[in-house]
Amino acid sequence: MSGITGARYVVETAAERLAREQRAQWQQFVQVRGELEALRAEAEAYRSVYGSRISRVAAGARARPQHSPRRIAAATADVALLVGRERERLRTEVLAASRQDVSGLLAAPAAGAARPAARPRRQWDERTVAEPDTRQRDDAATRAAPARADAAAQEQHRARATRAAELLSRLPAATPDEVRAPCAAAVAEIAAGAPPSRAHLLLRDLAERVTAQQRAEERVALARRDLLTIAAPLETVPGDAAARLRKRVARLVADRVDHVPDGLRAEADEVVAQADRARRRKAVADAVRVGLTDLGYRVGDGFDTALAGAGVAYAAMDGDTGYGVKVLLDRDDPVIRTQVVRAGSARAERAEDAAAEQKFCDDYEVIKRRVRRAGIPIDQFGQVDPGRQAVQVVADEMIPAQAHRAAGQQRRQGL
Incomplete structure (x- = not known):
């Protein structure tokens, strides 16, 4: 062993484990919270198109990064359930509103639909004789054919209009007006009875948009x-920075x-990593301060703050x-060094x-x-035996006991 040491440490305190669990749960909560916020914005955008037929989405459960992992997880589950339920309801309401908007046009007959031809009324006189049964059946079939064709055309028209309404309902809420307007116009034209060839072209263009x-x-x-x-x-x-x-x-x-x-993720990762290193340095500084004072070493006010922040702090030996002892913590690596001064x-x-x-x-x-019992195991990697190197000399004010003595002498001289 020596008066100059170097060692690596790993922070596995209860507080560090809690911080990791909180962050892991918080990341999941932020994702579902983001989905909910996007869904609420989507509902408001649809309300600007379809009005009050679209319901607003509730705010959902709340949580904070400082909450317990269990509480954050519970809020995450609640929000995820709300998102699934509200997304399905929103989809149903938008589809219903889109269909409702074209229902009036669907009720009107299609412009290009076939109409049964008007048949001239037959004039009868006393010389008219009864037609055979076969001729009567043929005549009835002839009269029914246009009606069937008209019903089929109406059904095809309704199917095209329904398909157009469904496509329009799938248009994202944030679609710009310059895109939504021609889509809505195409749906209106189809519902109003555009000829089949024209309707098919409009449907294909609508689907592509x-x-x-x-x-x-x-x-x-x-x-x-x-x-x-x-x-x-x-x-x-x-x-x-965060x-x-x-x-x-x-x-x-x-x-x-x-x-x-580009570069945003790396920048954020570095800010988080710096904060994590600072938190761990503070944990090490606290543990070292306790270890030193328990053995009779004297530390000045702010010892742990200086060690965690500036990376260097001093403690006086008893007497x-x-x-x-000068204690140093690396800023970027989990390394602690000590040296007698x-x-x-x-x-x-x-x-x-x-x-x-x-x-x-x-x-x-x-x-x-x-320090190890506090959850911070230290693995020493370097040492200099006592007496091998000269002890470093530092200014008196660096060592707490010397600084205290000098202050006392100044007070006495002032008296």
Whole structure:
């Protein structure tokens, strides 16, 4: 063992496990919440077309990233159930409204439908004789044929109009007016009785337009899912950088983009990773502070904050020897380093330096065990034996005990 050490750590505290579980559940909740928000917007867009015949979609259960994983999971299940139910209801209402809009035209006879020809009334006189039965049957069949043809034409007309109404109902709610208007006009023309050849052309064009809009909507939906996947972890992260990215993602979702901008995912991942590293450094700093103070080391106010933030903090060894320990945490890697230091005002021989290093070596083993019990195992990878290198000399104010003594001397001199 030595007075200079290097070790890797893994944070497996209860708080860290809870944070991981919360984030995993929160990501699922954000996805279903995004589906619900999109469905609510879709319903409002359809209401602008079909009016109050389309019902509004409820807001659904709410949750926060800080809630327990079980509570977040329950909210996710509730919202997912609501989305499935409301999506089916919305689809039914839109189809019914579309059919209702053409029902009046469907009730009118088709413009191009065949009409039974008017038959001249036969004039009878006393010389007329009764027609044979076969001739009567042929005459009845001749009169019935136009009626059957007319009924068939009406049925085909109704089928075309119904098909047109169904296609129109599949048009996404966010379809721009310049696309929806000609689609609605085509449906009206078909329902009004467009000739079969014209109606078939209109139906084919309508189907192509609807398919194109559905594919565009699928691209928007896919981009929205990707954006929500990016945004979900950001909602669990504090700080201005995460807040700015959340706002940016929200604008992209509102603008209905059909792709994720290059570099956005990597930028968000880095912000989340930095926050995770900072949280773990804070956990390590807290555990080290407790381990040091339990063994009689003195730390200044904000020791753990300085160690987690700036990456370096000092603790004084017990007594007024002028020795202390410098603790360092890497910002990007899970590495902790320690080094015995001496205040500049303290005068000591090499043997005293080695003794101070040896004392910390013995204490360090105890500190590692206590930190491990807190859920942070430490795996040492480097050491320098006591006395092999000169002890680093630091300014007195770096070591808490020396800083306290200097402040006391200044107060006494002032008196």
